Amino acid sequence: MRSxxxxxxxxxxxxAASLQQxxxxxxxxxxxxxxxxxxxxxxxxxxxxxxxxxxHGTAQDAFNNKPWRSLAxxxxxxxxxxxxxxxxxxxxxxxxxxxxxxxGGGDSLGIVSMVRWTLENYDxxxxxxxxxxxxxGAMMTNVLVGAYPDVFAAGAAFAGVPFGCYAADGYxxxxxxxxxGRITHTGEEWAEIVRAAYPGYEGPxxxxxxxHGDVDNVLNVTNFYEEIKMWTTVLGVSETPTEVVExxxxxxxxxxxxxxxxxxxxxxxxxxxxxxxxxxxxxIRFFDLDCVGEECFSxxxxxxxxxxxxxxxxxxx
Numbered sequence: 001m002r003s004x005x006x007x008x009x010x011x012x013x014x015x016a017a018s019l020q021q022x023x024x025x026x027x028x029x030x031x032x033x034x035x036x037x038x039x040x041x042x043x044x045x046x047x048x049x050x051x052x053x054x055x056h057g058t059a060q061d062a063f064n065n066k067p068w069r070s071l072a073x074x075x076x077x078x079x080x081x082x083x084x085x086x087x088x089x090x091x092x093x094x095x096x097x098x099x100x101x102x103x104g105g106g107d108s109l110g111i112v113s114m115v116r117w118t119l120e121n122y123d124x125x126x127x128x129x130x131x132x133x134x135x136x137g138a139m140m141t142n143v144l145v146g147a148y149p150d151v152f153a154a155g156a157a158f159a160g161v162p163f164g165c166y167a168a169d170g171y172x173x174x175x176x177x178x179x180x181g182r183i184t185h186t187g188e189e190w191a192e193i194v195r196a197a198y199p200g201y202e203g204p205x206x207x208x209x210x211x212h213g214d215v216d217n218v219l220n221v222t223n224f225y226e227e228i229k230m231w232t233t234v235l236g237v238s239e240t241p242t243e244v245v246e247x248x249x250x251x252x253x254x255x256x257x258x259x260x261x262x263x264x265x266x267x268x269x270x271x272x273x274x275x276x277x278x279x280x281x282x283x284i285r286f287f288d289l290d291c292v293g294e295e296c297f298s299x300x301x302x303x304x305x306x307x308x309x310x311x312x313x314x315x316x317x
Contacts, residue, residue: 017073019063019081025117030093030171032110033083035059037069038122043076047128047289047296048118050080050111050144050152054135055091059083062137067280075289078124082111084136086172094139095166095173102147102198106171107140112148127153127298130287134158134276135219139166142227145206146234147197153299156209156283159216159276161223162230164193181222187233190226194234204302205234207263209286211279213272221268228258228266235263236305249282261303 022034049072053062059081063069072079084092084107092107093099099106119126129152133141138160145155146163165178177183185193195201208231212224232239237259248255252270265286269276284290288297 019060022114022117026113028110028113029098029105030107030110031085032107032114033059033085034110034114034117035063035081035083036114036118037063037072037079037081039073039076039078041073041076042078042123043292044123045125045128046123047075047077047130047287048080048115048124049077049287049289050082050115050129050131052082052092052111052131052133052137052140053084053090054133054137055089057090057137067278068132071280071284071289075284076292077289078118078122080111080114080118082107082114084172089172089174091136091172091174092140092143093171094136094143094161095168095175096171097167097169099143099171100147100164100167100197102150102201104147108143108147111140111144112151115151125298127300128288128296129153129299130289131155132157132283132287133160134278135160135274145208146194149198149201149205150203152206153297153302154207154209154287156211156286157227158211158278159213159219159274160210160227161219162190162193162226163197164190165223165226167193178223179219181220184222184226185229187229187239190230191233194230202305204299204304206299207235207286207302209265209267209283211267211269211276211282213269213274213276215271216274216276218274224266224268228264231264232258235259236303237261237264241266249279263302 099108131141138157142163166175241256243257258264
């Protein structure tokens with residue numbers, strides 16, 4: 001943890017309680033724009049939330065129209081709002097070999113450079129970095145969690161697609177096959193796609209939460225089931241849920257929990273299309289964003305694959 005003096009000295013880097021653009025922050029090959037929100041209520045050793053916007057959106061749209069600004073004010077965490085460089089559709093590059101590779105380039109590297117800069121310049125806990133998004137932002141969340149498991153502790157993807165489902169030779173390429181649910185794999189095949197993004201990585205994998213409407217008219221619900229196959233295999237838990245709860249968190253939603261360590265959960269929203277509602281309480285719970293102190297969920301809580309070494313576990317919800 002950085003000292004309080006260092007923390008205080010860092011505060012002028014961005015005016016608190018306003019969305020500030022940072023223009024020089026490290027490798028950014030596709031020129032992703034970096035906007036940062038540091039609340040007046042910033043807590044020491046704060047969590048860091050990365051919130052990539054949806055297609056046809058911007059960082060400002062995400063800041064003004066989603067609940068995370070007010071929640072940052074309440075809970076004291078820092079938020080990165082990246083803004084895509086692809087102005088034809090304002091979607092994210094989740095297709096190129098560069099963005100799908102650890103430190104390979106593309107939009108994902110630009111966003112991770114924002115994370116690294118923020119860790120260097122603010123009193124943010126490097127083990128409590130989280131990614132969250134809807135639609136194209138959910139696709140980027142899958143990419144960030146898959147390609148940078150050494151950076152993120154957890155992700156939450158609302159109406160997204162699996163890591164690599166849009167893979168193509170170009171940047172920001174739309175895939176009708178993926179969007180319509182025509183790309184399917186076994187869990188192990190998906191897991192190999194994820195592992196190939198960071199060859200040789202043997203550390204802990206971020207836990208994951210996926211949420212999807214079962215009548216999604218843009219990204220077919222098949223992608224939800226493919227995400228389940230992917231992340232349960234990557235995380236080493238069964239595709240069969242250990243717990244299923246109806247009408248949770250609201251009526252006509254089904255929550256499924258996989259395994260016994262809180263590593264993966266899914267929510268299927270019955271009768272909901274691509275405009276899936278935010279569920280901030282569920283994300284806060286899963287990320288443990290309302291926790292302060294040494295016992296909060298972090299990357300230190302995650303199991304190391306194939307290791308007999310015990311790590312501190314925090315699965316209190």
